[in-house]
Amino acid sequence: xxxxxxxxxxxxxxxxxxxxxxxxxxxxxxxxxxxxxxxxxxxxxxxxxxxxxxxxxxxxxxxxxxxxxxxxxxxxxxxxxxxxxxxxxxxxxxxxxxxxxxxxxxxxxxxxxxxxxxxxxxxxxxxxxxxxxxxxxxxxxxxxxxxxxxxxxxxxxxxxxxxxxxxxxxxxxxxx
Amino acid sequence: xxxxxxxxxxxxxxxxxxxxxxxxxxxxxxxxxxxxxxxxxxxxxxxxxxxxxxxxxxxxxxxxxxxxxxxxxxxxxxxxxxxxxxxxxxxxxxxxxxxxxxxxxxxxxxxxxxxxxxxxxxxxxxxxxxxxxxxxxxxxxxxxxxxxxxxxxxxxxxxxxxxxxxxxxxxxxxxxxxxxxxxxxxxxxxxxxxxxxxxxxxxxxxxxxxxxxxxxxxxxxxxxxxxxxxxxxxxxxxxxxxxxxxxxxxxxxxxxxxxxxxxxxxxxxxxxxxxxxxxxxxxxxxxxxxxxxxxxxxxxxxxxxxxxxxxxxxxxxxxxxxxxxx
Amino acid sequence: xxxxxxxxxxxxxxxxxxxxxxxxxxxxxxxxxxxxxxxxxxxxxxxxxxxxxxxxxxxxxxxxxxxxxxxxxxxxxxxxxxxxxxxxxxxxxxxxxxxxxxxxxxxxxxxxxxxxxxxxxxxxxxxxxxxxxxxxxxxxxxxxxxxxxxxxxxxx
Numbered sequence: 001x002x003x004x005x006x007x008x009x010x011x012x013x014x015x016x017x018x019x020x021x022x023x024x025x026x027x028x029x030x031x032x033x034x035x036x037x038x039x040x041x042x043x044x045x046x047x048x049x050x051x052x053x054x055x056x057x058x059x060x061x062x063x064x065x066x067x068x069x070x071x072x073x074x075x076x077x078x079x080x081x082x083x084x085x086x087x088x089x090x091x092x093x094x095x096x097x098x099x100x101x102x103x104x105x106x107x108x109x110x111x112x113x114x115x116x117x118x119x120x121x122x123x124x125x126x127x128x129x130x131x132x133x134x135x136x137x138x139x140x141x142x143x144x145x146x147x148x149x150x151x152x153x154x155x156x157x158x159x160x161x162x163x164x165x166x167x168x169x170x171x172x173x174x175x176x
Numbered sequence: 177x178x179x180x181x182x183x184x185x186x187x188x189x190x191x192x193x194x195x196x197x198x199x200x201x202x203x204x205x206x207x208x209x210x211x212x213x214x215x216x217x218x219x220x221x222x223x224x225x226x227x228x229x230x231x232x233x234x235x236x237x238x239x240x241x242x243x244x245x246x247x248x249x250x251x252x253x254x255x256x257x258x259x260x261x262x263x264x265x266x267x268x269x270x271x272x273x274x275x276x277x278x279x280x281x282x283x284x285x286x287x288x289x290x291x292x293x294x295x296x297x298x299x300x301x302x303x304x305x306x307x308x309x310x311x312x313x314x315x316x317x318x319x320x321x322x323x324x325x326x327x328x329x330x331x332x333x334x335x336x337x338x339x340x341x342x343x344x345x346x347x348x349x350x351x352x353x354x355x356x357x358x359x360x361x362x363x364x365x366x367x368x369x370x371x372x373x374x375x376x377x378x379x380x381x382x383x384x385x386x387x388x389x390x391x392x393x394x395x396x397x398x399x400x401x402x403x404x405x406x407x408x409x410x411x412x413x414x415x416x417x418x419x420x421x422x423x424x425x426x427x428x429x430x431x432x433x434x435x436x437x438x439x440x441x442x443x444x445x446x447x448x449x450x451x452x453x454x455x456x457x458x459x460x461x462x463x464x465x466x467x468x469x470x471x472x473x474x475x476x477x478x479x480x481x482x483x484x485x486x487x488x489x490x491x492x493x494x495x496x497x498x499x500x501x502x
Numbered sequence: 503x504x505x506x507x508x509x510x511x512x513x514x515x516x517x518x519x520x521x522x523x524x525x526x527x528x529x530x531x532x533x534x535x536x537x538x539x540x541x542x543x544x545x546x547x548x549x550x551x552x553x554x555x556x557x558x559x560x561x562x563x564x565x566x567x568x569x570x571x572x573x574x575x576x577x578x579x580x581x582x583x584x585x586x587x588x589x590x591x592x593x594x595x596x597x598x599x600x601x602x603x604x605x606x607x608x609x610x611x612x613x614x615x616x617x618x619x620x621x622x623x624x625x626x627x628x629x630x631x632x633x634x635x636x637x638x639x640x641x642x643x644x645x646x647x648x649x650x651x652x653x654x655x656x657x658x
Contacts, residue, residue, distance in 0.1 A: 004470035011223045017538040018225045019627075022545065022634060026627045054598045055591060055622070077595040079622035102619045102632035104639070105610065108594070111620065215543075223538040227546050231513065234546060238510035238557070241644070243581035245554060398551030410554035410581045 032097035033080045036073055040115045042092035044130040045069055049084035049093055058084060066128060068118035075101055075111045090133045123150070124158030132159075145170055190271075198279060198430075199271030206453060207422030208232045210429075213457070214465050221469040232422065236415045244411030247310060254308035258301045259409070259416035265297025266423040273430045274353050276438035278448045288336050288351045291431060295332075295386065298424050299325045302395060305417075306405030317404020320476050321395035327483035328385035328392075331378045334491035338375045339366070339435050342498045357438045367437045375494035376436050381487035383463040385479070386428055388421065391471040392479055400473075429456040504645065511641045513546045514633065517556030517580065521573045521609065523563030526623040527590035531560060533626050540626045547633065553579040558636050560629075561615075564592035564599045565607035577613055583643035585636040587617045589629060594618045 019026060028034075050058040057077035062069045073093075084093045103111055119128035132152040141148060146166045151159055193199055212229040219226025228234075246252060272290060299321055306318030337349065343359045344350030350359070366372040385392040396404050406417060433455045441451045474482065518531055534542040535549050550556055553576050565573060577586070591597035593609040609615060616639050619632035 005466070008221045008466060008470060011221055014223060016220065016225045016541075017223045018541040018544065019539055021540070021627050022630060055595075056600055074595070076618060076620045077591055077597060077600065078620070079591055079598050081622075099621070099625045099628050100631065101621060101624065102617065102628055102635055104617055104635060105615050108610075108618055111618075219541070219543060224541040225544045226541070227543050231546055234509055234513040235515075237506060238513045241506070241510055242557075243583075245579070245581050402551040403555070406555075407552045408554060414555060 028097045028099065030097060032099065033082055033095050034098040035075055035101065036078060036084060036093055036095050036113075038071060038073065038113060038115055039092045039094070040071070040117050041131075042090045042133050043071060043115075043117055044090055044092070044133070045071075045117065046089060048087045048089065052083040052087050053078075054081050054083060055079040063116070066119070068116055071115045071117055073113045074109075075113075076108060090136055092133075120153070122155035122158055123153045124162070125155060127155045127158075129155045193279070194267065194271040198273050198275050199267055199269075203267075203270035203273075203423045203426045204419060206456075207424075207426040208236070208419075210425055210457065210460060211422050214460065217461070217465050218469040221465070232418065236418055239410075239415035239418070240412045242411040244413060245408075247408050249310040250408065251308040251310070254304055255408070256413070258305040258308065259413045259420065261304065262298040262301030262420040263416050263423075265294050265301070266420050266427060269294045269297075269427045270423050270430075272353075273427060274357060274434060275430070275449065275452050276357050276434065276440050278445050278452070288340060288353060288356075288435070291353075292333065292336055295424075295428065295431075296325065296329075298420050299386075301420070302405045305409065306395075309405065309408035311407050313401045313403075313407045314405050316401045317395045317407070320397075320401075321405065323476055323480055324385060324392065324394055327480045328382050328487075331382050331483060331487035331491045332386075334488065334495050335375045335379055335382070335435075338372070338491065338494040338498050341495070342366070342372065353434055356435055360438055361440075365437050365439055366435065371497045372436065372494055374490040374497075378487040378491040378494070379432050379436065380459075380463045381483070381490075383428060383432065383459070384467060385483065387425055387464060389464050390468045391474045393473060394476050394479055397473060425460065426456065429459050432459055507641060507644045507648070510644065511637050513548075514558045514637055514640065515548050515550045515556050516542075516558050516560055516633070517550055517553055519559060519561045519573055519576055520569075521561055521563035521593060521607075522566030522569050523590065523592060527562035527592075530623040530626055530629060531562070531589065534629055537626075540630070542630060542633070545630070545633065553577075554581060556580050557584060557640060558633060559584060559586045560589050561586065561593050561609055561613075562589045564596050564602075564605050565609045565612070567604045567606050570606045570612070574612060583640060583647050585616050585640045585643065586613055587619060587632050587636050588615045589619045589632070590624060591620050591622050594620055597622060 045060065047060050050060050055077040057074050057079075059072045059074075060069055061072075080095075082095060085091070085095055101111065117130070120131055121127070122129050134148065134152060137148050137152050141151065141163075144163065144167075146163050151162060154162055196202065209229070211232040212227075215231060216226045216229050246255060269291065272287075272294075302321050303318045306314035306316075306321065336351075339356060340349035340351050343356050350356065360366060367376055384390075388396055396406060401407075406414065409417060430452070433452065437455060441447050518528065520528055531549075534540045535547075559577065559580055561573070563569075588594050588609055592599060593607060593615070596602075596605055596607050599605050599607075606612075617632050617635045619628055621628055624632075
């Protein structure tokens with residue numbers, strides 16, 4: 001019956017377990033799922049992140065001249081599920097451990113990450129493309145003799161042709 | 177001429193008792209300080225840091241500046257006067273409190289029966305508040321408060337009778353607090369007397385009930401009936417309720433100290449005031465803070481059964497022992 | 503008087519309104535109060551049961567059709583000056599329930615929200631940051647009310 005007294009005495013002896021949070025920064029785990037952030041160099045504009053986003057927080061809208069697209073993440077709709085980082089083929093979108101999201105109502109629509117990502121021109125046909133990220137290209141063409149530096153600047157169809165031509169050249173020079 | 181002079185002196189003393197010491201400012205200050213200490217220690221017992229000790233004062237300052245809302249359907253005169261009834265009752269109670277070795281309370285009035293009646297007033301005020309606020313939760317709180325009051329009054333009455341008969345001898349009862357103090361100075365403290373120890377234990381159980389702290393905060397259960405009678409109060413009226421409960425703490429703790437342990441430390445007034453406050457504080461620690469930080473809440477019928485089974489029986493043992501002159 | 507106002511803001515009493523939340527944010531709110539590690543009581547806060555006692559209102563949930571009227575009613579019962587905090591992404595934008603057939607939110611269509619704490623659910627520390635922001639706004643409100651000479655007794 002008097003077990004609680006033992007607990008109380010233990011509690012007094014151990015002292016408070018409270019973090020001094022508002023006075024000192026709080027401890028945050030490294031893999032804490034906070035705000036998402038986009039690396040615009042790696043984004044290829046495939047749109048899978050926007051497709052899987054449960055909170056409908058990611059918008060990808062091409063601009064009027066079709067020279068690029070606007071990429072917007074609104075933190076106020078992001079449910080921190082991490083689906084976008086899981087599905088992103090180039091790992092352009094990642095999660096930081098920044099959780100300082102509280103803001104006043106005036107800043108409600110400023111709580112977003114916005115990038116304008118311009119298209120490049122395909123070296124072969126001039127179609128608007130995004131650069132194939134080099135680390136991805138080295139993985140895809142690991143067993144192929146193509147020149148990676150050239151191939152990442154091509155659109156998918158030109159890339160197919162270029163790969164086939166390169167393969168053909170090799171076959172001619174080395175028949176067996 | 178002599179008569180007029182003594183009347184003025186008497187009224188002056190009464191006003192001093194009512195407004196400054198031991199009622200009024202002294203009881204208020206000590207009560208609010210005890211509330212803060214209580215919260216702080218409770219937090220420490222639960223491994224938290226807890227609010228600053230002056231937090232109750234801050235709360236009261238804030239509440240007195242807030243908008244006060246009165247429900248349309250409330251009985252306005254009753255609704256607005258309920259906090260005053262409790263507060264005045266407790267202020268008078270504090271003025272009557274004799275502090276051993278320092279003051280005798282209001283002259284000729286320090287009487288346990290007066291206490292017995294005045295101690296009901298905060299509970300009655302809560303009942304009026306609950307029933308006049310026209311809120312279903314208030315009504316529920318009203319019925320719970322009444323049930324609980326009946327439960328803890330029974331042991332209190334028996335404790336008072338036991339003390340009175342012990343002091344007065346078996347033939348007649350002595351209710352004057354000053355006489356109780358002087359009796360104990362002669363014959364030893366009641367807390368060291370085995371006949372009175374059951375009554376003291378019963379008083380320890382009576383304290384949390386009357387102070388409305390867990391596990392007996394059934395009438396103001398905020399998670400069940402959203403603070404019950406206090407539901408509709410806001411602003412200054414709510415602050416008045418808080419002040420009432422702060423003074424009530426001092427009154428019931430001081431009453432316990434006076435009837436069970438009025439020992440003084442020499443003749444120095446300041447030392448005796450501190451000693452009195454210390455005794456009250458220890459009583460609060462034992463009966464409220466420790467229990468409250470480790471328990472949940474009783475249901476009303478459990479609390480009723482508890483008061484009839486344990487404190488009432490303990491008080492009855494003391495009463496019977498005193499009756500047979502042990 | 504500004505001294506007294508400063509003191510008054512050290513005692514924010516919190517009130518929770520659940521506007522159809524999934525209880526995730528409610529659990530985090532309870533966490534801030536009851537887990538020794540966070541201990542919101544240290545800031546003088548107290549969760550009160552009655553809307554009449556509250557200073558800072560914490561709203562969770564996307565404001566469903568069924569609960570809309572009750573939420574607005576309870577919100578109106580809270581005495582001025584009050585500060586409204588939207589906790590979680592649901593009251594702010596609709597969150598994962600955005601566009602549902604039974605969702606009336608976001609909540610700032612109906613109530614003047616002052617502070618937003620996004621997250622699903624937000625961290626307890628983030629909620630405490632939100633409460634600190636709300637305290638600043640509350641101080642401004644008190645001073646404003648004092649300047650205008652708004653007086654207190656109101657019959658509702």
